[in-house]
Amino acid sequence: MITKIVVDADYSDGLRGIDDYSHLIILYWLDKVDRVRLTMRPQGKKDVPEVGIFACRCPWRPNPIGMTTVKALERKGNILTVKGLDVLDGTPLLDIKPYTPPYDAVEEMRCPDWVNNLEY
Amino acid sequence: MITKIVVDADYSDGLRGIDDYSHLIILYWLDKVDRVRLTMRPQGKKDVPEVGIFACRCPWRPNPIGMTTVKALERKGNILTVKGLDVLDGTPLLDIKPYTPPYDAVEEMRCPDWVNNLEY
Numbered sequence: 452m453i454t455k456i457v458v459d460a461d462y463s464d465g466l467r468g469i470d471d472y473s474h475l476i477i478l479y480w481l482d483k484v485d486r487v488r489l490t491m492r493p494q495g496k497k498d499v500p501e502v503g504i505f506a507c508r509c510p511w512r513p514n515p516i517g518m519t520t521v522k523a524l525e526r527k528g529n530i531l532t533v534k535g536l537d538v539l540d541g542t543p544l545l546d547i548k549p550y551t552p553p554y555d556a557v558e559e560m561r562c563p564d565w566v567n568n569l570e571y
Numbered sequence: 572m573i574t575k576i577v578v579d580a581d582y583s584d585g586l587r588g589i590d591d592y593s594h595l596i597i598l599y600w601l602d603k604v605d606r607v608r609l610t611m612r613p614q615g616k617k618d619v620p621e622v623g624i625f626a627c628r629c630p631w632r633p634n635p636i637g638m639t640t641v642k643a644l645e646r647k648g649n650i651l652t653v654k655g656l657d658v659l660d661g662t663p664l665l666d667i668k669p670y671t672p673p674y675d676a677v678e679e680m681r682c683p684d685w686v687n688n689l690e691y
Binding site: 512 | 578582584585586587588589591592593594596598609610620621622623624625626627628632633634636638639640665666667668669670671672673674675676677679680681682683686689691
């Protein structure tokens with residue numbers, strides 16, 4: 452999925468140097484989320500357990516902030532073209548952070564087996 | 572650095588299953604940030620260029636949301652003990668997301684050399 456992110460022109464200067472990164476972390480406000488669910492079965496799959504909202508990436512969170520790590524493809528002025536951002540058109544952008552290994556990379560990790568049953 | 576995160580008791584059910592993850596992504600509101608800077612020299616270092624706020628992880632962002640990936644050490648009820656969260660005491664918690672490789676892991680990446688000059 453290819454997506455265009457339009458940064459408010461007032462903030463264009465904030466993009467200086469962003470082309471040096473291959474990946475960006477996009478934070479956005481899930482403005483269509485109209486309720487909070489504390490537990491749920493991710494993607495409604497039968498082979499996935501019911502877990503807490505903080506143990507999954509479902510959108511019905513107390514603060515409906517979405518976060519996706521994307522590949523940066525191109526920038527033209529204040530418009531970024533990225534790969535991997537699956538959001539509704541018009542979703543408000545909150546922040547862009549550059550993917551920076553000392554902050555974001557995890558080497559040895561553990562997560563539940565059921566995440567392998569989800570569709571990505 | 573070891574930090575305790577206190578989740579509001581109203582949201583305790585949202586933590587179900589979180590113990591199955593080794594790493595968590597913590598989102599928080601940088602409530603002491605009182606201005607926006609569109610460009611800056613990260614950590615004020617002479618061997619680091621002046622870059623846009625979206626090309627660094629400095630706090631003076633249009634939306635001052637902090638994000639840190641931490642190692643989960645222990646949970647007792649609604650209190651999580653984590654390693655690697657360097658925030659001021661009392662910083663408001665926005666969200667907790669479980670580190671999940673299909674969403675968060677990046678294999679081949681590129682970032683500017685100056686990030687190696689920063690202190691982590």
